[in-house]
Amino acid sequence: MKSREQTESKILEAVASIVECDGFEKLGINTIALKANVYKMLIYRYFGGLEELVARFIMQKDYWANTDTLILNPHSVGDSIKSMFRNQIEQLRTDVTLRRLCRWELSCHNASIDRLRDKREENGCNLIKVVSRLTGCSNSEVASLASILSASISYLALIEDQCPTYNGIALQTDKGWEQIAQGVDMIVDLWIKSIQEGKN
Known part of the structure; x- marks a missing residue:
């Protein structure tokens, strides 16, 4: 798996973990970056921002x-x-x-x-x-x-x-x-x- 794909996967897994434990209301760029152990800028670079990241996450779950x-x-x-x-x-x-x-x-x-x-x-x-x-x-x-x-x-x-x-x-x-x-x-x-x- 390429580096970007691995990072995207880590970020999406972090979103899943936060949502499972605390719900969607607790999602934030800082929280996700900390959970995924990645730089915040990578979330913006790969997903565009929090709204786009959440959209990608929920689209793959439904x-x-x-x-x-x-x-x-x-x-x-x-x-x-x-x-x-x-x-x-x-x-x-x-x-x-x-x-x-x-x-x-x-x-x-x-x-x-x-x-x-x-x-x-x-x-x-x-x-x-x-x-x-x-x-x-x-x-x-x-x-x-x-x-x-x-x-x-x-x-x-x-x-x-x-x-x-x-x-x-x-x-x-x-x-x-x-x-x-x-x-x-x-x-x-x-x-x-x-x-x-x-x-x-």
Whole structure:
């Protein structure tokens, strides 16, 4: 790995560490430089400044902004969709920094968040178009289903720390989340079945 790539990686790792421990509110050029053990000028040289660095960091962390349409297998669309939502659950549950990012996004407004939302929206719409083409359903139908499922998963993951039980489901356990994942699977299976029955 080249020297610049190593330094950029150290800086981004420092951002992740600070966010995980203290949240986005504690981010600052001095704090990041100290944590990464680099000169402040390198952050400006490689990223342009704090806002650009934060934008780069959150862009690489967001699940839906980085989900590739290639994940959708034309021969098993339903399984591909279920896999996407299970991956969302896994990433939100295991990545403290991502959960902090989601909470931060809900609590403030700035250019970095605008860029993230634009990227997520662009990528999400591309995924919806591909699913629509593969299933023969309208974009609006796919978008409605995707929005309900992804938003539900995000909400439950974000309240997990403060809300141990939701509708009798133990949110702080793997068993509880497997129950939720199976519920998502069931919804997707029923939707795919209704499409197949409509074609017969």
